[in-house]
Amino acid sequence: MLTERIEAIWQQLHAMPEPAFCEVKTASFLAQRLRQAGYCVQEQVGMHDGRPATGVVGVLDSGRPGPVAALRSDMDCLMFKQADGSERGIHACGHDAHMAMVLAAAEELAEQGIPCGKVKIIFQPAEEIGKGALCLLEAGVLDDVDYLFGIHLMSSQMAGSGQAIATVRWTACTLLRAVIEGTPAHGSKPHLGVNAIDVGAAIVGAVNALHTDPLLCGNVKTTSFVAGGGSLNSICAKAELGFDLRSTSNAEMEQLRQRVMDVIQGTAAVYGAKAAAEIVGTCPASSFDSTMAAVAREAIVAELGQGGLIDAAATTVGEDFNFYAMYRPQLKTGFIGLGCDLRPGLHDPAMTFVHQDMAHGCRILQKMLLKVLTL
Ligand SMILES: [Zn+2]
Numbered sequence: 001m002l003t004e005r006i007e008a009i010w011q012q013l014h015a016m017p018e019p020a021f022c023e024v025k026t027a028s029f030l031a032q033r034l035r036q037a038g039y040c041v042q043e044q045v046g047m048h049d050g051r052p053a054t055g056v057v058g059v060l061d062s063g064r065p066g067p068v069a070a071l072r073s074d075m076d077c078l079m080f081k082q083a084d085g086s087e088r089g090i091h092a093c094g095h096d097a098h099m100a101m102v103l104a105a106a107e108e109l110a111e112q113g114i115p116c117g118k119v120k121i122i123f124q125p126a127e128e129i130g131k132g133a134l135c136l137l138e139a140g141v142l143d144d145v146d147y148l149f150g151i152h153l154m155s156s157q158m159a160g161s162g163q164a165i166a167t168v169r170w171t172a173c174t175l176l177r178a179v180i181e182g183t184p185a186h187g188s189k190p191h192l193g194v195n196a197i198d199v200g201a202a203i204v205g206a207v208n209a210l211h212t213d214p215l216l217c218g219n220v221k222t223t224s225f226v227a228g229g230g231s232l233n234s235i236c237a238k239a240e241l242g243f244d245l246r247s248t249s250n251a252e253m254e255q256l257r258q259r260v261m262d263v264i265q266g267t268a269a270v271y272g273a274k275a276a277a278e279i280v281g282t283c284p285a286s287s288f289d290s291t292m293a294a295v296a297r298e299a300i301v302a303e304l305g306q307g308g309l310i311d312a313a314a315t316t317v318g319e320d321f322n323f324y325a326m327y328r329p330q331l332k333t334g335f336i337g338l339g340c341d342l343r344p345g346l347h348d349p350a351m352t353f354v355h356q357d358m359a360h361g362c363r364i365l366q367k368m369l370l371k372v373l374t375l
């Protein structure tokens with residue numbers, strides 16, 4: 001039974017959570033299962049920090065001409081600080097569930113056979129740090145792919161058990177860090193120094209006053225402010241700030257990024273401080289393909305009935321899957337959001353969901369793949 005197969009895979013993967021680019025046991029488990037199923041498998045796909053990365057790619061060739069249709073699952077877990085200060089990996093974003101659905105779909109497709117073309121199964125490392133998709137793109141994994149589908153568990157607020165979202169609209173996001181360098185001075189002589197805390201506070205205020213088109217949901221928040229900590233009678237000369245930027249539009253994100261950079265530089269200059277700002281990570285917003293949205297809708301209705309279909313839903317979360325369509329415009333992509341009564345929410349270490357819903361996600365992906373192979 002599919003439900004039991006997926007649950008058994010999930011149990012194994014859930015018990016070996018590994019963070020970004022450390023998915024070694026996970027990768028070897030997935031590679032072994034794909035090989036057993038008859039896939040031609042490549043391990044250590046991609047490069048990270050000069051070393052082979054943990055990507056796994058499996059190809060099932062029908063031997064007949066046709067398109068290459070691919071499924072992508074992320075692989076990494078999140079790390080959480082424990083009460084004793086140690087860190088523990090937990091699959092709190094459901095990537096274990098995504099792997100279980102994609103692997104089970106891959107195995108069944110191999111058992112049942114595909115009519116034409118090729119099926120490519122892509123296990124992508126390091127989604128949580130936004131680097132895995134880029135790493136596989138550089139390795140050329142997407143170069144021969146015509147269709148690519150992904151799936152993510154959705155929180156109960158977005159979709160319930162027995163429901164699925166045909167098109168998940170992820171936002172663009174940017175993480176940005178700035179270092180402010182002022183001038184140190186004795187606390188009794190502030191006029192001889194440039195207080196980096198004052199400059200940082202002014203930047204926070206100025207960034208909060210940046211207004212964007214409300215329809216595009218652009219926003220920026222200061223998410224880190226580290227300064228001082230030394231003697232209380234010295235003028236602080238260094239501050240580090242972090243920012244989180246979001247927008248539903250890639251064009252607006254580009255503008256917003258520039259405006260934040262300008263605010264940081266301009267404000268620092270007004271106070272006579274130096275500022276260095278760098279982009280730490282970015283994720284583009286989703287791009288949509290109407291044909292793939294229709295394929296997704298049809299697969300969801302066939303699996304869950306009309307009542308199970310949520311046509312499209314937007315989330316303020318980023319997803320590095322969007323890099324694939326951005327850098328390979330020939331690619332037609334689709335992204336399913338699976339309702340599974342997920343509570344309290346993603347990235348919560350106590351996250352739970354209805355495991356039986358994984359069988360729905362798996363069958364929806366299979367239906368989409370089989371559909372596009374014969375389009
Ligand atoms: Zn996540």
Ligand SMILES: [Zn+2]
Pocket residue numbers: 074093094095127152
């Ligand atoms: Zn995730």
